[in-house]
Amino acid sequence: MKRASVRSLGPxxxxxxxxALAAGCATTPPSAWLHPTEQQWGEARAVWQGLMAAxxxxxxxxxxxxxxxxxxxxxxxxxxxxIAIAPGEAVRMILVGGAGATLLDAWVTxxxxxxxxxxxxxxxxxxxxxxxxxxxxxxxxWFVTPLDGVLFAASLGPSGDRWLLRDRDAxxxxxxxxxxxxxxxxxTRRSRGRAERIExxxxxxSPLAAAxxxxxxxVDEATGLRVTVAVExxxxxxxxxxxxxxxxxxxxGT
Numbered sequence: 423m424k425r426a427s428v429r430s431l432g433p434x435x436x437x438x439x440x441x442a443l444a445a446g447c448a449t450t451p452p453s454a455w456l457h458p459t460e461q462q463w464g465e466a467r468a469v470w471q472g473l474m475a476a477x478x479x480x481x482x483x484x485x486x487x488x489x490x491x492x493x494x495x496x497x498x499x500x501x502x503x504x505i506a507i508a509p510g511e512a513v514r515m516i517l518v519g520g521a522g523a524t525l526l527d528a529w530v531t532x533x534x535x536x537x538x539x540x541x542x543x544x545x546x547x548x549x550x551x552x553x554x555x556x557x558x559x560x561x562x563x564w565f566v567t568p569l570d571g572v573l574f575a576a577s578l579g580p581s582g583d584r585w586l587l588r589d590r591d592a593x594x595x596x597x598x599x600x601x602x603x604x605x606x607x608x609x610t611r612r613s614r615g616r617a618e619r620i621e622x623x624x625x626x627x628s629p630l631a632a633a634x635x636x637x638x639x640x641v642d643e644a645t646g647l648r649v650t651v652a653v654e655x656x657x658x659x660x661x662x663x664x665x666x667x668x669x670x671x672x673x674x675g676t
Contacts, residue, residue: 453584455577466576470585473598474569481508483661485654488517490525493646501525505565505651506661513565514665529669530561536669547670552592552613557642560611560618563589569596582606617643624653 455462483506490499503517503526512531519525519541527538535558538545552559563570571587571594582599592613599606601623610619624636634656640649 453577455575458576462578463576466578466583466585467573469578469583470569470573470576477568478507478509481506481660481666483507483657483665485657486517487652487654489650491648491650493648499525502654506665507565508661508666509566509568511566512666513561514661515561527669528561529666530558530566531666532562532566534668535562538669554614554616557618557640559592559613560620560640563592563594563611564609564620619643 455466458466483504485504486502488501488503490501491497499519501517501519503515506514510532512529515526515528516524517526524538524540527536527540529536533550534548536545536547537556537558546553546556548558552562569587571589571592573585573587575586577584582597584595584597587594587596589611592611594612595608595610597608599608604624607622608619610617618640620638620640622636622638624633624638634653636653638651638653640651641647
């Protein structure tokens, strides 16, 4: 199997120190309205549409430091790498370990995906479906088609805002609450009995738009896998378009 190169994701720096998680973050999201008034519903939809409009539209790449913790084995693996994002099209994530070996190479588009874990000699592929044992659905929703879904409940308030939406066979609970020096974004995605959740603490220009110092934690509640990602830098140049091509080089593209 051809080993991936982090350089394919474009230039980046690994110079920024990890920032501590901001204190003073609200931890309990407000209850969603069960029977909102027409005015409340209109306000919630307007805020949601504003969030969607504020998401990044141009491709970008972020250098990250990661820690993977496997609850089953108790093993912890630290790595570094990059995440290249083409909003609406694709995400490519390559993580390398201390010895420079590739730990993970994940490529996800709207219609296809490929995830390789070289240390385990594992390569899996698929189409538009979401596999039950990999976070492909969450990666697709969080990076490729952020905030997609049909909104069916919401709540706005001083302690935070909350929206519930349905994306195909998944239900997503998405919230934003105030945090010292920034904001806290949470999302729990439930699909076919599986729950995945993510929490981001940072001061980026908008939810799901990375900023240096942001911390994101992903948890698969079924397996106990926990992945912490810290954004160390954002490249000033866009990623190489080749980063978003099918790693199998079969001409399938995105």
